[in-house]
Amino acid sequence: MEEEQGLGDVWEANIKDLPTEHQEAALRKDSIDEGLAEDLVSSDGRAVEHLSEGLISHYLPSLQSSKVALQELTQNQVVLLDTLDQEISKFKECNSITDINALVSVDKRQAKRKVCGFSWTTIKFTEAKHYHNKLVNIRKEMMMLHEKTTKLKKRALKLQQKKQEENLRQEQQRERELEREKQLTAKPAKRT
16 A cells, blocks of 8 residues: 555646646546557657656666677687687698599509509609698698788787877877966966
8 A cells, every 4th residue: 555655646746737738638447558659749748758668677787788798699600710720721731631642652652563663653653742741731730920920010000009099189288288287387466
């Protein structure tokens, strides 16, 4: 019963903020369900503003937390995609090395069948495997260098931004000091 009375006090306090035609309609108990369309059409702009603020304040925190969760998920997906690309390139390297090894082993079997035991094709496949390994190593080094340069570029950009912020802060400090000195300088009084 006390809750109903407390709600009634709040209801009456809120009714006082409404225009008079709305106050009369709100005080009539039988008119609660009647004329809703007219009330909405002629509703006060403040009421719409309060309702929209309430709606926004109710849903905004959960939407912001959802946004943060989606951003984290997107970042994790990017990391997973990069890792997957690296693994795919490793598998491709393994397959190409396996193919070369298969060619070399076939060529060695053919070389054993020859009478002199010496085959130029065996040497060429061995050289090809050697140069392929060199290329793979060079590619790995280039990828590592690329990653290092990317990290260094990011670091340089951060340092540059910090330096600019520090310069801006120092410039603002100088301006404040000059302004303070101007205010502290003696000003001759005007004679009338």
